Amino acid sequence: MLPLFPELEAISSCRDRSALNQILLRAFAHLLGEDADVALFRRDQGETGLTQCVGPTVMSAAFGAWDGLLRASLVPNLLKSEVQDGRAYGVIPLHSSEVSSAKTLIAFAADEKLLRRHEDNLLCVARVYGNHVKLLDYSELDSLTRLLNRKTFEETFERLLQAGNTEELDEDMVERRSNEDGVAWLCVIDIDHFKRINDNFGHLFGDEVLLRMGDLMRKSFRSGDRLFRFGGEEFVVILNADNESLAQRGFDRFRQAVESNEFPQVGKETCSIGFTRVSDSDIPTDVVGRADEALYYAKENGRNQVRCYEALLAEGMVSGPAVVEAPVADFDIDALFD
The missing domain is CATH 3.30.450.40 (GAF domain)
Known part of the structure; x- marks a missing residue:
């Protein structure tokens, strides 16, 4: 030996x-x-x-x-x-x-x-x-949902998003690339009215909703996609798709899976999703900030929808990257739009 x-x-x-x-x-x-x-x-x-x-x-x-x-x-x-x-x-x-x-x-x-x-x-x-x-x-998985945790996202962001050098990626990421110019996309997912679930049904059923969300993510996204629980009711997905339309289709497929799912005791729930394209020169805070801005737009305009930051920017619906402060405990994003 x-x-x-x-x-x-x-x-x-x-x-x-x-x-x-x-x-x-x-x-x-x-x-x-x-x-x-x-x-x-x-x-x-x-x-x-x-x-x-x-x-x-x-x-x-x-x-x-x-x-x-x-x-x-x-x-x-x-x-x-x-x-x-x-x-x-x-x-x-x-x-x-x-x-x-x-x-x-x-x-x-x-x-x-x-x-x-x-x-x-x-x-x-x-x-x-x-x-x-x-x-x-x-060390890398969220103890409740068994998705990757936020610490892992922050530690491995650059390696996961290096689109030009497949030698530095693991086989999951390599498999997802249809060619050397594969484009990475990042989305932020937020459960609509999640605070009401905890308030009306208790944290036990709130945790059950989070567990089911993790299961639905594993079933809806492909094995090479990176799935994170970012904290609270917020999740992040990194995937590769050739263009914005294909990325939107993948994210919307998950939104529809959530909408059609029956959660124990709670019933029907929905989620809102904002996503953005990732470039080689990006840093985590910038990418998440853009996806968050698209998410805020989705929340403000009816929830239960998928919005792309680049498309919103081209249409003049958003003005540019926003500075996002660290979330406080029990902060409810839905309260901003009620």
Whole structure:
């Protein structure tokens, strides 16, 4: 185990999920030798795709002997393998993050003797990786909704929005980009009249509404989109779409899902959404400020709608970025427009 100490130390100290996967690939390649093929696969909604790989023949292997193993491998940290022509092929399902519904599997092809010699070490590395993913989830996810928290948004904004360099993005973000010029969009979602829910039904049912909102977000948006609970009844989504119309369609699909949902005891609820395009030179406060301005316009003009900052600016409906002060406890945005 001593030769693996640098990789294990790197896994345990890494907070960048994309870099964490690269370290895992290097650790497996270190054990299995320079002729080994090592790859990460992603299984989502029944489809399995290659996301990252190292090795001389990994692409041919990905569509060969691994196929059956990938379909059969379901239990985390359990190695399944088979031998073909003196070369061993193996797959280990990894502990997957709650950030995405997708499951991650690591697959490898190597000399059979090397695989048998290092089988326990490979499983150990997989367990260390899984435990660290759990720790990342604990620190980065909102305890109620299990969406990403505001602290994570502020810490990782630049990395999540670098549209021009896919090497620095994790596989979720890369998958979402239809081309190198993919455009990032950020929206702010606010539940309409949420304070009335807490006042009329109590905080227990208010929390249930927030939980259901998190579930609806996971179902409505794609696995590569970044979903945050920003605080209180406010949520933030970062996604990639080729143009404003496609972004609006995605956000409106979620608005309609909320409108048609029956919340326990509370009944029907709605939400308002403001969104804006993100440029490479943006900083978090500017982007959120623009989306907030579009959200305020939606609130002021009837609620239960999606508004784009750039479209409002072109129509002269907003004058420019507003300076948004930090929210105070129990601040109700709806009160501004009643």
